[in-house]
Amino acid sequence: DADVTQTPRNRITKTGKRIMLECSQTKGHDRMYWYRQDPGLGLRLIYYSFDVKDINKGEISDGYSVSRQAQAKFSLSLESAIPNQTALYFCATSPGGRETQYFGPGTRLLVL
Amino acid sequence: GENVEQHPSTLSVQEGDSAVIKCTYSDSASNYFPWYKQELGKRPQLIIDIRSNVGEKKDQRIAVTLNKTAKHFSLHITETQPEDSAVYFCAPNSGGYQKVTFGTGTKLQVIP
Numbered sequence: 656d657a658d659v660t661q662t663p664r665n666r667i668t669k670t671g672k673r674i675m676l677e678c679s680q681t682k683g684h685d686r687m688y689w690y691r692q693d694p695g696l697g698l699r700l701i702y703y704s705f706d707v708k709d710i711n712k713g714e715i716s717d718g719y720s721v722s723r724q725a726q727a728k729f730s731l732s733l734e735s736a737i738p739n740q741t742a743l744y745f746c747a748t749s750p751g752g753r754e755t756q757y758f759g760p761g762t763r764l765l766v767l
Numbered sequence: 768g769e770n771v772e773q774h775p776s777t778l779s780v781q782e783g784d785s786a787v788i789k790c791t792y793s794d795s796a797s798n799y800f801p802w803y804k805q806e807l808g809k810r811p812q813l814i815i816d817i818r819s820n821v822g823e824k825k826d827q828r829i830a831v832t833l834n835k836t837a838k839h840f841s842l843h844i845t846e847t848q849p850e851d852s853a854v855y856f857c858a859p860n861s862g863g864y865q866k867v868t869f870g871t872g873t874k875l876q877v878i879p
Contacts, residue, residue: 688866688867696871696872697856697870697872698856698869700866700868703866705864754799754858755813756811756813757813758810760810
């Protein structure tokens with residue numbers, strides 16, 4: 656089945672380290688998104704991309720950057736990790752038009 | 768951008784009772800109205816959706832109703848079961864090149 660995958664699934668890092676979270680999809684969708692979810696809270700948009708040459712900031716982009724390496728790959732980087740970036744990170748894709756979003760399994764990040 | 772509100776933020780019901788979650792939005796251009804379910808530790812997944820040319824859609828025990836004039840739509844779950852316990856999100860949108868805004872989520876607890 657076509658799917659959205661994320662690596663790593665869990666990551667522990669230290670304050671100040673640069674880390675990368677990766678997202679791959681076999682759904683053939685043009686649009687990809689990165690969200691952050693804190694315990695008990697909703698989904699906050701970090702960055703989104705409508706195609707390979709398009710990158711847009713979401714509501715909480717400070718401290719993050721992204722790279723859209725191909726239609727199927729969208730990576731999120733934390734330039735210098737800090738403890739309040741500890742969260743669950745989701746990648747999602749959509750086919751455009753009707754905006755149903757398909758989520759990856761998530762990456763749990765702990766910044767010490 | 769779209770302003771999306773969900774009510775209530777938490778909801779506890781006895782098994783077998785009904786549950787209703789309401790989503791209010793601001794963008795009159797919205798024409799697609801999905802509901803997502805996120806079980807504990809899992810990814811959000813689409814459970815039901817409706818387009819603006821339809822007032823109601825039903826799928827077994829779940830239904831979605833839309834009032835476009837008042838700009839709100841609701842998720843209805845009948846004969847609730849413990850496995851319905853989860854967080855539910857709405858995400859009204861118009862497709863196109865606008866980012867999708869998720870509601871803040873409703874935590875539903877079904878008490879056996």
